[in-house]
Amino acid sequence: GLNLTDGGWMIGDNPAADIGGGHMAGLRTIWVRGRPWPDLLPAPHRTVDDVTDAITILLNERQ
Template structure:
């Protein structure tokens, strides 16, 4: 699975632009450390991030607030400073981030679209994956 992980077009450039504008960037991921690190290596996404927080390393998983707190702390800021979460799962990423007081961007690919989505994101990016 990790070998098939890919970035959406424009993601590296977008991250570079955020960094150039002074944004801190962190990753909060559910799963096993080895799996998540392999996916990040496959996508080439590690360099622009200030911190990577993986649930297996810290204990709590999204949507628990504690994972978002750990990710903010790893970036050297309190969760109360605010921020944004960009994610693809409405149940863990969007609901958890909203409950933690963060703004949300849902990357909605064809595989993840759900009619039952109850948590309106602050922004929505639709991306249809070519399998």
């Protein structure tokens, strides 16, 4: 029920498709480590080791 102009998150493990795409859509991004990070992409807003950590970030943002 939220509008993307109010802010949103993109979570993923693919630097170009997930994080790069999230940046292009104006979203904050969380990268789940795993693949090497390409030098030419903007950095994610947050970096985590697993999806559980990403969920914790999202839950804390809503409070």
